[in-house]
Amino acid sequence: MASVLDNKRVAFVTGATSGLGLAISRSLLDIGYIVYGAGRRQQPPDLPQDFIYVPTDVALDESVNKSRDFVLSQESHIDLLVCAAGFGISGSIEDTSIDLAKAQFDVNFFGTARVVCAFLPSMRQHGRGRIIIVGSIAGKIGMPFQAYYSASKFALEGFVESLRYEVRRFNIEACIVEPGDFKTGFTGSRQKIMTPESPYYDQFERVIGVQEHDEINGLDPAKAGKKIAGLAVSKHLPTRLTIGPFFERFAVWIRRLIPDAWFEVFYRMYYRL
Numbered sequence: 726m727a728s729v730l731d732n733k734r735v736a737f738v739t740g741a742t743s744g745l746g747l748a749i750s751r752s753l754l755d756i757g758y759i760v761y762g763a764g765r766r767q768q769p770p771d772l773p774q775d776f777i778y779v780p781t782d783v784a785l786d787e788s789v790n791k792s793r794d795f796v797l798s799q800e801s802h803i804d805l806l807v808c809a810a811g812f813g814i815s816g817s818i819e820d821t822s823i824d825l826a827k828a829q830f831d832v833n834f835f836g837t838a839r840v841v842c843a844f845l846p847s848m849r850q851h852g853r854g855r856i857i858i859v860g861s862i863a864g865k866i867g868m869p870f871q872a873y874y875s876a877s878k879f880a881l882e883g884f885v886e887s888l889r890y891e892v893r894r895f896n897i898e899a900c901i902v903e904p905g906d907f908k909t910g911f912t913g914s915r916q917k918i919m920t921p922e923s924p925y926y927d928q929f930e931r932v933i934g935v936q937e938h939d940e941i942n943g944l945d946p947a948k949a950g951k952k953i954a955g956l957a958v959s960k961h962l963p964t965r966l967t968i969g970p971f972f973e974r975f976a977v978w979i980r981r982l983i984p985d986a987w988f989e990v991f992y993r994m995y996y997r998l
């Protein structure tokens with residue numbers, strides 16, 4: 726994609742060390758953004774100098790605030806915030822401790838909230854800004870054996886809807902992108918909470934097998950990167966945008982139209998539950 730920006734714009738992207746966040750960063754660089762990319766591991770290789778790696782753990786207030794202070798010591802403001810940091814836990818609700826569930830929320834939900842709150846004051850002062858949150862199709866449809874992951878993404882849906890009302894008067898726009906399956910490091914990073922002794926073991930193995938098969942055969946994250954970079958420079962941000970394989974986008978659409986009981990039959994057949 727050729728550069729579409731007359732002047733350099735500045736983005737802060739979390740989850741920029743892998744998968745969707747890295748792809749989004751690459752696409753933003755392609756269209757002329759300076760990208761401050763956040764993550765806990767080292768700087769990803771082969772990126773131009775307009776990518777500045779900022780070591781950040783979104784689960785820690787001090788780390789997020791330190792990164793924000795660094796970025797705003799280098800730039801007068803940021804134009805775009807993309808929150809893509811996240812991971813997944815899987816297992817039955819009964820087998821998952823509340824501590825693990827909290828750790829899931831601390832990254833996917835509170836991690837996003839932390840980063841948004843860290844940058845909102847400077848966006849307000851600047852008089853404009855855009856926030857793109859990476860949710861999930863799992864935030865529109867509860868995934869079997871991924872209850873806490875789904876719940877963290879459902880929570881982001883409400884968060885973004887509320888945020889839009891609050892920041893509109895400051896000329897700040899917000900949007901949630903709901904990806905379906907893209908082939909990233911997500912599958913390998915997933916924490917599985919399951920033992921052969923669990924009464925859910927056989928169902929879990931079958932369901933997670935289908936889910937991981939779909940993820941491994943998911944779309945190229947570069948496609949998501951281009952789509953989200955395009956969104957960043959669009960006239961206005963929509964409230965939400967579902968991206969991913971056609972069948973998964975269709976499932977989100979049909980979920981809204983048919984009764985819950987019918988949708989459950991379809992999902993039970995798909996996962997053989």
Ligand SMILES: NC(=O)c1ccc[n+]([C@@H]2O[C@H](COP(=O)([O-])OP(=O)(O)OC[C@H]3O[C@@H](n4cnc5c(N)ncnc54)[C@H](OP(=O)(O)O)[C@@H]3O)[C@@H](O)[C@H]2O)c1
Pocket residue numbers: 739740741742743744745746763764765766767781782783784809810811812832836859860861862903904905906907908909910911912914940943
């Ligand atoms: N791939 C899919 O099919 C899919 C579908 C729907 C939604 N999503 C969402 O897309 C987002 C990106 O996931 P991905 O698929 O790109 O997976 P990924 O390749 O595993 O990347 C996850 C990113 O999140 C970062 N991260 C995780 N925990 C963090 C923490 N505590 N602090 C800072 N950064 C953290 C990781 O960086 P470090 O390890 O360097 O910290 C990494 O850059 C997630 O929110 C995920 O829920 C993915």
